[in-house]
Structures are given as structure tokens and as C-alpha cells.
Amino acid sequence: MSLVVPALAWAHAEPVAQQAPGWTLSPGILIPLAFSLLLYVSGAARLFQRAHGGRGLLRRRAMLFAAGWLILAAAVVSPLHEAGESSFTLHMIEHEVLMLVAAPLLVLARPLETMLWAWPGPARKVIGGWVHSSALQSSWRFLSGAVTATLLQAAALWLWHGPILFELALAHDGWHIAQHLSFLISALLFWSAMFHNKRAHGGRGLAVLCLFATSVISGALGALMAFSQSPWYPRYAALGLAPFGLTPVEDQQLAGLLMWIPGGLVHAAAALILLAALLRDSTETISKTPRFPATDPSIRDAGI
Template sequence: MRRLSVAVPLLLLPGMALAHAGHDHAAPPAWTWDPAITLPLLIAAVAFSRGWLRLHGRSTGGRVRLQRRGAWFAIGWLVLAAALVSPLHEAGERSFTAHMTEHELIMLLAAPLLVLAEPLSAMLWAFPPGARRTLGAFGTAIAPAYRWASGAVVATLLQAAVLWIWHMPSLFDLALVNEACHAVQHLCFLASALLFWTAMLGRRGAGASAAADRALAGLCLLATSIVTGALGALMAFATSPWYAGYARLALAPFGLSPAEDQQVAGLIMWVPGGLVHLGAALLLFRTLIAPPRIADAV
């Protein structure tokens, strides 16, 4: 079920990813109440909550795990909502640092928390039996393609490609001025992060196969820390801004020049981003040398 745990959130991504209509840059950043963003977030919250309550009421065992899943979802949902709805979202139009912070919250915090919540089973219980059977049949049909896309190596390469391609100046500048293109950018970031963390945090088999899967996931996390760190380092050491959309603003918040704003954004991608992937890799490697009881609990 973990392999399909983000299938329903993925269906909601187009609305949640919509971003950045034009705003007055002279005014303080405001909250974003665009229904294209808030309604999918609300639908996801209602579907999970309703299904979770039904499961909790029927459950005679495993309630602790179910409660833990509910907590993961609540925290992940709040982080995602804060990134997309709070003034940080609109501030990303004016500051690359704010924009990078928004993306890091989505990809490094909200996405893994939502994956840990395994929301699909709970969301399915929000629907009547007939609809659950239909959705289950659809999930079965797409399962082979989803398993391939959420494989450790494929998901790692996909996320790396998404990050590097969308940070090309031509595409990034287009996303800053074109709402549809920006929606696709956010969709790619969130979808690739969900697939990546599904691959990294997914349940394993037993014995040697499980150990091999964990080792591969750990290596992929290390590779990701290097790949994203390299992109962040290039931004941090650049002496001129890469993106014309921010360069035109002349002065970013907090008195930073566009070049300085980009350097801070690069540091955010390089250091905190790299530490998250490195820390996750070390935790996975630790399970390889921990006693079996501890390893099986992860």
C-alpha cells in the first residue's frame, strides 16, 4: 500500500501547485486565498480526516500506528498549506530566497511527512463501498507504472532532472511571468518529491532483500545530497543573478541585491537541503547494522 500511498495526493496536485498571479510588489506579501490552491488542500484534509475517523472507529488493533499516521498527515498538510497559502508564497515573487524556502518546505518536509502518513488507505475509506472498489481497481491498473516511477534509482534521477531543468534561467524566468508554467513547475517539484520519498521511505521486504533495498536507498540519498548541493553551491558562489525576473527588481527584501538574494537561496538549497538527505541516508545505513528488531520497526 505504501507504493500507492501518494496516489490520491498526486491527483490533487494540479490545483495545489497553481501559483503566483500578478501582485503589487510594493505592498507587503499577503496570504494567498486562491480557490485553486485552498480547495484541493481542503478536499485532501476532509477526505483523510473522514476516512481516518472511520478506520479508527473500526480498528481493534494498531490504533497507535493509525494515530501516528494521522499526526504525520496533519503536520505535512500544515507545512504544505503554509508554503502555498502563507505570505511566503507571494514573497517568492520578489525574493529568490523566499521562493527557495517555499520549495524546500514542500520537497524536504511536507512530501516525506505525507508519504509517512500513507494517506491512500484512509482516504479510500472516505468514500462509499462502490467508489472504493472503483478507486481500488484504478489503483491496481496503474500500480506497475507507479512502482516503476517510485523505484529508488528512477525516482532519484527524476527528482534530480526536475530540479536542474527547472532551475535553468530560461525556464525559471518563464515560470516567474507565466502562471500556467509556474503551476507546472510546482507540480513537478511536488510530484517528484512525493515519488522520491516514497522510494526512500517505502516498506521493504525481509532479509537480504530488505538490506539491499535500504542500502540502495541510502546511496540514492547520498547522491541526491551531492546533486542538489552542487546546484545550491553554484548559486551561492555566483557573483551575478541568474534570473532576469529577480534582477529586474533591483533590490530584494532585507536590503539584499538580486545577486546576494540568489546566494542566500543557494545556501538554503546547499546546506539544509543537503543535511536532510545526508541525515536520512545515515538513518537508513544505521538500520543495516542495528539489531533486527530495531531495523524492522523502521
């Protein structure tokens, strides 16, 4: 039924004139972006002054943060964001950039550790005490578990791409911001669980399984879109032709292919990288295991 209603809306809708997309300069987006950048730059500057041998690591993390922040800002501020209101394909590209490019780069940069140093000493102690509280630690262990993070990201993907919630996001800026926040936060939790829980929650082996599972979960949603013969979202259907001359159905099918194939490949590639690291760690562990020569008298006398 959810697919029939959008199809009927498309059949009876008149194409809407489209304007060239512009930059999104909403304070609700610009202020958090600017504040996060200010915190990171201030913290990184203070750490760099104090550090000596670890400056190379700080530089690498700063480069990762800069790349992730710039890509995130480009996705939500550049004309790509506004263009997504007239093309589901462009909207999907924005989501993929947020979740598959910006989020893992930001996670690898470990920005919260650096941002903490932007605050004065007394404030750092208060924040540090709060962060290390048992309640927050327990919540973080639960949320950053590989299985929990995988389920949260999958729920965000499937629920927000349902016609009802997606239409709300297209029609209201507040819901649109909530949609992107849920995508970004769930992706940050997911990639944190994949990259930073080497020993906890089952370690890298469980992360590999969750990455492969995510490629299947997101791929299944993309496949449904790619094979659908009717548009899911009335707002896109009412626009008539999407940019590049695509019909609403073709636009949706292309968006589904982007979620299905490139999205699945990113998760599969990350799984293979972690699997290689897991095998390397196993090999190193085996190589460090003590070996007793057969000529050792104690071994020979014991009958081994």
C-alpha cells in the same frame, strides 16, 4: 550565455516598487488542499470506528498527515508564497519546505490508504481494482524505484531552476503551479522510494546511496548559485534590492547556500538513519541464525 543575459538585464533595469506580500487564496490551490483534507478526515474517521487494536497507529499517521498538510498549506498559501516573487531566497525556502519537510511527513503518514476509506463501499472496490491492475502496478514499481525517483527529482530541480523555466513560473500563475506540483510530486515519489521500499529495488542499501547522491546533486546546483557573481533570473534582477537589503546577486547566493547546506544535510541525515536501520536489521538477522554447539555429537562425528 544564460548567466550573461540576466546580468545585462539587471544592469539596465530600474528597481520596482514592492508591496507587502499577502495570502494566496487562489481556488487552484485552496480547492485541492481542502479536498485532500476532506478525504483524509473522512477516511480516518471511518477507519477509527472500525479499528480496535490499531488505533495507536492511526493516531500516529494522522498526526504526521496533519503536520505535513499544515506545512504544505503554509508554504503555498501564506505570505511566504507571494514574498517569493520578490526574493529568490524566500522562493527557495518555500521549495525546501515543500520537498524536505512536507513531502516526507506526508509519505510517512501513508495518506492514500486512509483516503480510500472516505469513499462508499462500491467506489472503494472500483478504485481498489484499478489500483491493483497490472498496468498501474507496473507503472508504480517503475516510478517508485529508488533510482528512477532520484533521477525524476533531480530532473525537476535542475530543469525548473534553469532561467527559462523559472522565469515562466514567475511570470505566469499556471506555470508557477506546475512548478510546485512537479516539485511536490517528484518529492513524494522520492521519499516513498526511500522509506517504503525496504526490500524491493535493492532495499535500504540502494536508498542510502540515492540519498547521498541526491545531497550531492542538489548541493551542486546550490553551489553554482552560491558562487555565481551575476543573477540568473531577469525578473529578480529588475526588482533591484531584495527584502532585507540584499542585492539580486546576494539574494541568489543566499538561496544557493540554503539549497546546498541545509538541503544536503537533510538528505545526509536521512541516509544515516536508513543506514542505522540497515545495520540493525543485519545484526538481528545474524543473531537469529542457528548456531550449533561444538559439543553436538552430530557435528563432532561429522568432523566439523
